[in-house]
Amino acid sequence: xxxxxIFLVLFLFSSAFSDETSDSYLLPRPLVLEYSSEIVxxxxxxxxxxxxxxxxxxxxxxxxxxxxxxxxxxxxxxDYVKDYVLGKGYVTDLERVSEEASVxxxxxxxxxxxxxxxIFDIDETLLxxxxxxxxxxxxxxxxxxxxxxxxxxKGVAPAIAPxxxxxxxxxxxxxxxxxxxxxxxxxxxxxxxxxxxAGFQNWDKLILRSAHEQHKMATLYKSEKRDEMVKEGYRIxxxxxxxxxxxxxxxxxxxxxxxxxxxxYIP
Amino acid sequence: xxxxxIFLVLFLFSSAFSDETSDSYLLPRPLVLEYSSEIVxxxxxxxxxxxxxxxxxxxxxxxxxxxxxxxxxxxxxxDYVKDYVLGKGYVTDLERVSEEASVxxxxxxxxxxxxxxxIFDIDETLLxxxxxxxxxxxxxxxxxxxxxxxxxxKGVAPAIAPxxxxxxxxxxxxxxxxxxxxxxxxxxxxxxxxxxxAGFQNWDKLILRSAHEQHKMATLYKSEKRDEMVKEGYRIxxxxxxxxxxxxxxxxxxxxxxxxxxxxYIP
Numbered sequence: 001x002x003x004x005x006i007f008l009v010l011f012l013f014s015s016a017f018s019d020e021t022s023d024s025y026l027l028p029r030p031l032v033l034e035y036s037s038e039i040v041x042x043x044x045x046x047x048x049x050x051x052x053x054x055x056x057x058x059x060x061x062x063x064x065x066x067x068x069x070x071x072x073x074x075x076x077x078x079d080y081v082k083d084y085v086l087g088k089g090y091v092t093d094l095e096r097v098s099e100e101a102s103v104x105x106x107x108x109x110x111x112x113x114x115x116x117x118x119i120f121d122i123d124e125t126l127l128x129x130x131x132x133x134x135x136x137x138x139x140x141x142x143x144x145x146x147x148x149x150x151x152x153x154k155g156v157a158p159a160i161a162p163x164x165x166x167x168x169x170x171x172x173x174x175x176x177x178x179x180x181x182x183x184x185x186x187x188x189x190x191x192x193x194x195x196x197x198a199g200f201q202n203w204d205k206l207i208l209r210s211a212h213e214q215h216k217m218a219t220l221y222k223s224e225k226r227d228e229m230v231k232e233g234y235r236i237x238x239x240x241x242x243x244x245x246x247x248x249x250x251x252x253x254x255x256x257x258x259x260x261x262x263x264x265y266i267p
Numbered sequence: 268x269x270x271x272x273i274f275l276v277l278f279l280f281s282s283a284f285s286d287e288t289s290d291s292y293l294l295p296r297p298l299v300l301e302y303s304s305e306i307v308x309x310x311x312x313x314x315x316x317x318x319x320x321x322x323x324x325x326x327x328x329x330x331x332x333x334x335x336x337x338x339x340x341x342x343x344x345x346d347y348v349k350d351y352v353l354g355k356g357y358v359t360d361l362e363r364v365s366e367e368a369s370v371x372x373x374x375x376x377x378x379x380x381x382x383x384x385x386i387f388d389i390d391e392t393l394l395x396x397x398x399x400x401x402x403x404x405x406x407x408x409x410x411x412x413x414x415x416x417x418x419x420x421k422g423v424a425p426a427i428a429p430x431x432x433x434x435x436x437x438x439x440x441x442x443x444x445x446x447x448x449x450x451x452x453x454x455x456x457x458x459x460x461x462x463x464x465a466g467f468q469n470w471d472k473l474i475l476r477s478a479h480e481q482h483k484m485a486t487l488y489k490s491e492k493r494d495e496m497v498k499e500g501y502r503i504x505x506x507x508x509x510x511x512x513x514x515x516x517x518x519x520x521x522x523x524x525x526x527x528x529x530x531x532y533i534p
Contacts (some may be wrong), residue, residue, distance in 0.1 A: 056323075057359045064330050064525040066367050092324045100333050252515075258331040 020217035042046045043155055055080035059262050065244040069267045073139040081138045081262050085130060091162075093260040099258045101238060102169050108237050108254075110174060117204070118170045119226070120251065121241035122181040124168065126200060127157035128249065139263035146253045152183065155190040159198035163240065163259070167200060175237065176204040180246075182218050182266065184209050218266045223249030305411040307412050323345035326529050332511040336534045340406040348405045348529050358429075360527040366428035368505060368524045369436050375521075377441060383455060384501045385437045386473070386493070386520065388508035389448040389458065391528045393434065393467060406530035419450065426465035430507065430526070433468060441503035442504065443471040447492055447513075449533065450487050451476050485533045490516030 055077035061067050073081050094215070094248055110116055120126055132151040133139065151157075171177060183191055185208045192206065213221050222245060226236060232252045239246065239253035242261035322344035328334050340348050351357055377383055399418040400406065418424075434514055438444060450458055452475045459473065480488050489512060493503060497518045506513065506520035509528035514520070 023350050053355055053359055060327070060330060060360060060366060060527065063327060066364050066524055068367065069373065088320055089323070092320055093327055096328050097333050102327060103336065134301065141369065141395050148359050212504070248519075257333055 004261050013159060015146065031091065051076060051080060059084070062221040062265070063258065063260060065248075067265070070265050072142060075140065078138065078140045084137060084262060087131075089134060090247050090260060094160055095162045097244045097257050099241075099260050101240060101255075104211060104255050105166070105170050105173055105175065105238055108173075111180075112154035114176060115234050116175050116237050117178050118175040118237060119178050119180050119229075119241075119246075120163070120167065121238040121243065121246040122179060122195070124160075125240055125246070126160060126163050126179070126230060126257055127194060127198060129157055130154075131158070133263050139203070143264060149187075152187055153190055155194040157194055157198065159200070160259075164199050166240070170238070171202050176234070177202070178205045178207065178220055178229065178234075179203050182221070184214065185211065193256075195259075205215075218243065218245035219249045223251060226251035268491060284507050302446055306405070317341060319345060328382070329529060329532070330525065330527060332515075334532070337532050340529065342407065343514050344448060345405065345462075348407075350526075351404060352400070357527060361427055362374050362401045364507075364524050364526050367435040368433050368507060368522075371522050372433070372437050372440055372442065375440075381443065383504050384445050384496065385442040386447050386496075386506040386508075387430070387434065388510070388513040389446060389450060389462070390417045391427075391509035392507055392513070392526055393427060393430050393446070394461060394465060395427050396424055398423075398425070401531050410531060412478055416454075419454055420457055422461040422464070423460055424465065426467065427526075433507070437505070438469050444469070445472045445474065445496065445501075446470050447474045448491055449476060449488070451481065452478065485510065485512035486516045489513060490518060493518035493520075495498050 002016070003222065055074070058074055058077055059080075060068075062070070099132075105118065107115065123129055129148075129151065132148065136144070136147070179195075181191070186208070188208055195203075201234070207225050209216075209221060227250055229236060236251065236253040238255055240257045240259065241247050242259040243266045244258070245266050247256040249256060289432040322341070325334075325341055325344055326347075329337070349497050372385065375383065390396055396415075396418065399415065403411070403414070434444070446462075448458070455473070455475055458475070462470075474492055476483075476488060494517055496503060503518065505522055506523065507524045507526065508514050509526040510527070510533045514523040514525060
C-alpha cells in the first residue's frame, strides 16, 4: 500500500511543481501513523471481502448519481475510500476518463468559427484537493468551509496529471476552454495563480460564483452559465467534472465526462 | 463461485415463477462446462488483480457514461463481467438502486391529482435477459437481433426481484406507472404476458416502438415520449433504467435511477 502512496504523490506533483524547490510540507504526513494503527484494527479476510463488496456498490451508486444527497462517506467505507484514492484505482479511473475525452475531442469536426468550447470544472477535475482530504478523513469529516477556504488560499493544489494532459490536448485541437467553478469570486487571484503554477494556461474564461450566487444550487448555477454560453453562440462540445452538478441541467454538452470522486457530493 | 450461480438463479426465479411447475429449461446449463475449463485457463494472482483493476475501471466508465458507444465488452473482461453478473456484485447493486429509489419515492409529496408518474424501462430493468446472455457470452458476442427476438418471443424473462419490489412499492404509494421500452409494438402481447407472469401488474401505460420509430436513437425516442407525458400534465418523479438513453435527453425525471448493466450499450 505504501508504495501506492509514494507513486501517487510522485504522480500528482511531478508535472505540477517541477520548478518548486521544496514541497515537503505538502506530503501526507499523518498517513504513516494512520497505517500503523490500521494493521491492528483491519477486519479479517471474509469481513474485508464483504466490506469491499458493500463499499464498491456504494461507490458505483455514488458515481452513477443514484444516491440521495450525502454529506459524508459511510463510516464503514473509510478505509475503502482511502485505499481507492491513494491506490491504483483512482489513478486508473482518472487516466481512462482523460483518454476517453481526448478521443472524443479529436473526433469533433470543427467549423473553424471559434465557437467550439470545452468546459472544465476545477476542484477534483483540474486541481486535486487530495492533500487537504488526506488531513480530513477522505470525506468522513463533515465539510468545513472555513478550513477548506484556508487550504484554497494557500494556492498549492496540485494538477490532476491526466486532466492536464487532456486540457493541453483540447487547447492544441483548437477548442476554447471555459473554466466553470463553484469557487467564489474572491478566490479568483489565488485560483489563477494555483492553476498557472500547476501547468494550466490559455483558458478563455474563468467563471466563479459571484456574491449573490453563493447559495444557488450548483446544478442551477452551472446550468445558467451554460445557458449564457449557448445564447452567445457557443457549442459546448465537452464538459469535464467530478460532480453530476457539473454536468446535468440545461444546455448540457454534447458529451459529458464524469471524473471519479468518492469523497464528497455537491448537489 | 458455483454457490453464487445457484443463489442468483434462485433469486431471479423465486418471486417471478412461483406458480410454474417446470422451468428447468431456463437454467444456465452451459455454465458448468465453462467453469470447468476456466479452472485451467485462469490467470495467476498478480495478473488477476491487474485485470480486476482494469475491468473495474472499464465498468465504472461504462456505468458513468464516459465511454464512446460500444458494441461488445472488452475481451479481457469477459470473465470479470461473467463473475460480476452471476456473483454477488450485480445483485448487491440492483438491491441498492431499488432501495435508493424506494426511499425517494416515499419522500415525494403528492398533490393527489393522479399526475405523479414513475417510468420504468423493461429489459435489464424489470425483466432480466440474463438467461439469454448466459448463452451468448455476457456481451462478448455482437448483438444478434433475430436471436434476441426469438428469446423475447418465448416470453420467459424472469423478474429482477429488487425491481419488482420497487415496482410494487411505487404502485402502493399511488404513482402511475408508465413502461417505456425499446421493444417493438409487435412484441406487445408477449411482453404483457411475460410481465404479468413475472409478477408485474397495474401499469398505466405500456409504450413500445412503433414501426416508424425503429431506427430512431433510443435517447430521442424516449425523450419524445417523455415530452408527450409532460405536455399531458404528468410530473415525471422517477425514472428507472439500465441505459443512460433511458434517462438522459429532454423532459428528464426529478430523480433518475441507473441500474447496472455491464453487458450491452444502447445509444
